[in-house]
Amino acid sequence: MNTNTIISIVVVLALLIVGGLFLFSNNxxxxxxxxxxxxxxxxxxxxNDTAETQINEETNSNSQSTPPAQTPTVTYTDTxxxxxxxxxxxxxxxxxxxxSGGEMWVASAMHPSHTEYAGTTxxxxxxxxxGTAFDQCGTGNSYMFTFEKAGSWNYHNHLRTxxxxxxxxx
Numbered sequence: 001m002n003t004n005t006i007i008s009i010v011v012v013l014a015l016l017i018v019g020g021l022f023l024f025s026n027n028x029x030x031x032x033x034x035x036x037x038x039x040x041x042x043x044x045x046x047x048n049d050t051a052e053t054q055i056n057e058e059t060n061s062n063s064q065s066t067p068p069a070q071t072p073t074v075t076y077t078d079t080x081x082x083x084x085x086x087x088x089x090x091x092x093x094x095x096x097x098x099x100s101g102g103e104m105w106v107a108s109a110m111h112p113s114h115t116e117y118a119g120t121t122x123x124x125x126x127x128x129x130x131g132t133a134f135d136q137c138g139t140g141n142s143y144m145f146t147f148e149k150a151g152s153w154n155y156h157n158h159l160r161t162x163x164x165x166x167x168x169x170x
Contacts, residue, residue, distance in 0.1 A: 081165040093146040103139040109154035
């Protein structure tokens with residue numbers, strides 16, 4: 001094959017790939033307003049029943065009131081949490097989704113005690129039956145927590161402490 005033929009084939013393949021990515025990204029935008037459990041196809045593990053019930057009630061509501069605020073999502077990959085920082089309002093939830101090749105255990109700072117948010121040691125609040133400690137208390141594919149305290153709350157992956165982020169609650 002001559003050089004011009006090879007270049008033409010590479011250009012055509014590149015255009016096909018870019019076009020496919022464009023079409024794929026437009027199709028995925030339709031699922032943005034879904035609740036975290038249905039948008040990802042994964043059940044929400046951990047968190048508290050109140051937050052899950054609140055989302056279900058808001059999703060199923062037919063009232064004409066102001067639509068509920070979307071639940072921000074933080075994705076955990078092999079390169080860490082993304083975005084590194086989210087800002088929410090008091091009473092809003094954040095969903096953490098594991099898309100890494102390893103395990104995720106969302107935990108409040110500081111490692112290993114996890115005392116920053118709840119003011120207790122990890123041993124005192126795990127399992128967190130009251131839903132008041134910002135700690136996943138074990139590994140899982142997704143985790144949702146409702147922030148009831150204003151402030152800047154640092155967190156990390158308890159299994160890989162170099163991966164961390166911040167939730168700012170106004």
